[in-house]
Amino acid sequence: MAFQDIKPVEKADFYLDVAFRRAKELSAAHRLKVKIITKLQKSKELELYKLEVVKGNLLSDLGKLTKAFPSIKDLDPFYNELMKVTLDVDYLRQSLGSLGWARDKIQEFHRSYAGRIRSSTDIPTLNRHRQAFYGRISSVMKQIAKHLAYLEESRKIMKDFPVIKTSLKTIVITGFPNVGKTTLLYKLTGSKPDIQNYPFTTVGINVGYIKTGEEKLQLLDTPGSLNRFDKMNNIEKQAFLALRYLASAIVYVFDLTEAYPLDKQVELYKAIKKSGKPIIVYLSKVDLTKDKELVERFEKEYSALKTVDELKAEIIKL
Ligand SMILES: Nc1nc2c(ncn2[C@@H]2O[C@H](COP(=O)(O)OP(=O)(O)OP(=O)(O)O)[C@@H](O)[C@H]2O)c(=O)[nH]1
Ligand SMILES: [Mg+2]
Numbered sequence: 146m147a148f149q150d151i152k153p154v155e156k157a158d159f160y161l162d163v164a165f166r167r168a169k170e171l172s173a174a175h176r177l178k179v180k181i182i183t184k185l186q187k188s189k190e191l192e193l194y195k196l197e198v199v200k201g202n203l204l205s206d207l208g209k210l211t212k213a214f215p216s217i218k219d220l221d222p223f224y225n226e227l228m229k230v231t232l233d234v235d236y237l238r239q240s241l242g243s244l245g246w247a248r249d250k251i252q253e254f255h256r257s258y259a260g261r262i263r264s265s266t267d268i269p270t271l272n273r274h275r276q277a278f279y280g281r282i283s284s285v286m287k288q289i290a291k292h293l294a295y296l297e298e299s300r301k302i303m304k305d306f307p308v309i310k311t312s313l314k315t316i317v318i319t320g321f322p323n324v325g326k327t328t329l330l331y332k333l334t335g336s337k338p339d340i341q342n343y344p345f346t347t348v349g350i351n352v353g354y355i356k357t358g359e360e361k362l363q364l365l366d367t368p369g370s371l372n373r374f375d376k377m378n379n380i381e382k383q384a385f386l387a388l389r390y391l392a393s394a395i396v397y398v399f400d401l402t403e404a405y406p407l408d409k410q411v412e413l414y415k416a417i418k419k420s421g422k423p424i425i426v427y428l429s430k431v432d433l434t435k436d437k438e439l440v441e442r443f444e445k446e447y448s449a450l451k452t453v454d455e456l457k458a459e460i461i462k463l
Contacts, residue, residue, distance in 0.1 A: 148224075148306045151213045154297035157286040164202035165279075168195040192262055192275050199282065200255040207244045207251075209263045214241055221311040223390035223449060232299050240292035240299075252287045254278060279357065307350035307383060311385075314361040315391045316460055319384070319417065320398035321405040322368070325429035327351060329398060330366040332453045333460075338366070344404075348380055350387060362396045366393065394423040394463050396456065401434045401445060414447075423463055427456050 172195045179190050217225065217234055228234055258422055259280035265271035309315070318326045323345030331337055334353025341344055351366040367384035377385060388395065397414050401407070418424055426447040443449040452457045 148303040151300045152299055154293050155226055157290040157293055160203060160206050161283055161286050164199045167202050168198040171198050188268055188271055189262060193259055196255060196259055196278060200251055203251050205308055211241060211244045223311055226386050227306060231302050231379050237299050240295045243289045243292040247285050247289045248406055251282060254281045267283050305357060309352060310363055313361055314365040314393050316394050316396060317388050317392040318366045318396045321410050323404050324400035326398050326400045327368045330364055333457055347418055372421055392422055396425050396427055398427050398429050400429050401439055402430050425459050
């Protein structure tokens with residue numbers, strides 16, 4: 146699903162202006178082609194032509210918008226949940242629905258006013274109907290203005306959704322902030338996102354891939370400390386949902402240099418273990434860890450791995 150490709154949703158007036166401008170431009174050219182004798186006939190021909198252009202433009206713009214947005218119910222569970230936690234999906238559904246409503250209304254008014262213009266017997270009457278049509282159409286667009294605004298708000302949120310291949314086997318790397326998750330992703334997959342020596346460097350989900358023969362594995366490096374769902378921000382919620390919906394296995398990173406208290410790191414490990422998914426424990430920064438007994442204890446207690454090669458082999462084995 147290409148959440149990133151949705152084009153900006155404009156304000157109602159923008160679509161109206163474009164449609165009216167287009168009608169004006171095209172009718173200027175069309176005027177030259179009209180070979181009808183009476184003034185009334187010529188006016189009819191031109192006004193009907195403009196109505197058609199206005200209608201066509203708006204229907205096309207609104208149709209494109211509808212198509213650009215994903216159909217929520219057809220989404221993979223991860224993205225489906227992600228939409229639910231980051232957006233008001235009921236309102237989004239209503240907003241998308243309003244596009245269909247507007248299209249119907251525009252078509253209906255077009256039919257009705259084209260008929261009235263066609264049967265007008267003088268130019269003032271014809272002009273009155275034309276004005277009325279434009280008024281009706283403008284009012285329809287104004288009625289969906291708030292929905293267009295919400296579509297644009299949603300688009301901005303969705304464009305920051307991580308680009309994840311939900312069909313691939315996925316391993317999620319997690320652990321406390323600054324423990325070395327992104328560094329590990331880089332060592333495992335060669336993908337080179339931002340790595341800094343301060344917590345919360347990673348503000349989205351980083352993605353990398355390992356090829357094992359025919360199969361491709363997807364590795365996700367998730368930010369945040371995943372404590373309580375209701376207190377999480379959108380990015381942390383993404384991480385949580387990735388663990389729940391995408392992870393076939395989890396790599397939990399311990400930093401024994403105690404950037405964060407070890408008991409807290411163990412607590413989070415235990416919470417994540419409850420998910421029942423296979424967990425591999427990796428010890429980062431062993432080169433900096435002075436307490437060798439601690440390293441040994443973790444190797445025993447958690448079957449922890451210290452080298453990237455061992456870890457890679459274990460991941461592939463899984
Ligand atoms: N010496 C040493 N430094 C490491 C190791 N792994 C990570 N670091 C350093 O630790 C710091 C944090 O690494 P990151 O990979 O950004 O940690 P992170 O867990 O992704 O951090 P957040 O994204 O902020 O949660 C960086 O300065 C890394 O260079 C390691 O094995 N040895
Ligand atoms: Mg990181």
